[in-house]
Amino acid sequence: MAALRLRNKPLYPLLCRALSGCGPQLAPERGAERRDAAPSRVSRFGPPGTSCHDWIGPPDKYSNLRPVHFYIPEDESPSERKLRELRQETQEWNQRFWAKQNRTFHQEKEAFIHTRLTAKGLGLSAESGRKATLNAEEMADFYKEFLSKNFKKHMRYNRDWYRRNFAITFFMGKVALERMWRRLRRKQDITRA
């Protein structure tokens, strides 16, 4: 992976990579075996061994969030590890919340429809054989109820999400600056040698 060697790289693409939150491009001569932190829920995907970036997948069926495979570089510094672990943990936390939220929503929605239809005496199938339905206005009662019932939960999630988001971005900035500093020092050492 000679192309990934640091020494001959112009600074600008490095900056982009640093800002985009990817791991450093260092790889030993023979090509790195990729080390990964996979999303902890079941993932069938493994990125190619030659890649030195994170990989992002399609939206999860339950949470609608896109899982990320985090790349673990060979020379991962403590702050980089901390960032990666924070991102990993936040991803899992988000996944848990939204999968549960969506599941609960759908379950409660179907229960609501069932209850209402039964109350109307309609049952699940109308006489014509088509599925019995509730119109959007009747569903509005459910939406309102769901929202007010889960208000406190949403507030807690919001607070935590904002905190995590800021922390991740702050650490990304810190890591990016550290990487740039390390590379500048390395270049200085090379030119001095």
Place this chain on the structure above:
Amino acid sequence: MSKILTGWVGGCVWYLERRAVQESPHKFMHLLKNVNKQWITFQHFNFLRRMYATQLSRSLNQQVKPKPEPMTSSFLEKTSSCQAKTEIYEMRSLSPPSLSLSRKPNEKELIELDSPAIIEGSIETGKETENEKQWKEMKLHLDDLPGILARLSKIKLTALVVSTTSAGFALAPGPFDLPCFLLTFVGTGLASCAANSINQFFEVPFDSNMNRTKNRPLVRGQISPLLAVSFATCCAVPGVALLTWGVNPLTGALGAFNIFLYTCCYTPLKRISIANTWVGAVVGAIPPVMGWTAATGSLDAGAFLLGGILYSWQFPHFNALSWGLREDYSRGGYCMMSVTHPALCRRVALRHCLALIGLSTAAPLLDVTTWTFPIISLPINLYISYLGFRFYTEADRKSSRRLFFCSLWHLPLLLLLMLTCKQPQGRKSNKGEPQA
């Protein structure tokens, strides 16, 4: 003033030529309507159009039916086969440490369902490969960056904001100062880009869960949050600086305030209280005020009138739009009037449609326009009020969509009419502005 008009019309026509394949313009009004639909709510429009097309053939009802992929019943089957594949795959690659440590409920279920799943594993191969193909490397390609940043900054919405600022600038009394106009234009555009980027930065998991917003760059991982924040800073700082030192401090202050209001008040408030809609309406009202203050250097009655018109317009526009998104808002935890206070939602929309008539009448009283304006704007104001009334009484998806689409062409047309009826310079002016 006539130059601006020509310029704007020319811009519309140019834009339309680009979209010629998708549109079928015949009359000028139709042109304007379509251009602004594309400009303002391209994503909304497409989403609603798809919904409209699928639901037109049957009534809009919620169904109780077994889902194609129900959350509970086939949940175990699918994930069990996935687990089998993962186990086989994981032996080949380095196993991630986190997998064994996580304690999610679905994984507990998975452990119990190993054996039959391996047989199913081969059947799932086609789906697996397809799924694998959808994984993308999170590598930023410089070629993609302009497109990504355009989407991040909601460039179409920014264009609308900047056009309302331009209208405010053009409607202000005094000679038209082109350099000042350009500085205002660019400064406001940058401020809007910054605000929109921060908004998307805050809302990633919520955007993922709503159809309208699930293809945004941060949701798709096309750029990192750090880059989004850096971009926002790189837009906000020069934008506000340009407005403060290139135009005047008042406009700069309004720009900075608007960014703050949008990112730190409106965005978090969306999930806390329905008051977010009113705050959002103020956010929409400030750009034309900025255009006015850029031209005149002061907050006159005319500035407040223009701000008032934009403020009132937001309600029929947004309340009608939000009517069809109630399910998404509820599931995502957004506090919107349409979900929690539906009657209020419709009442407020109607109220502000009627307010537009009042504000249009106040325009000549404040020397912004001649008396022709309230007369020629009456038909469109009455029409939107009529649709607002229909929405208020019928309270269904059809009336909400009609009101929403009307609002899309109503605003640009209203501003255009205002421009054509602008109070000529040299006539009576009670603002004490130095005239040429």
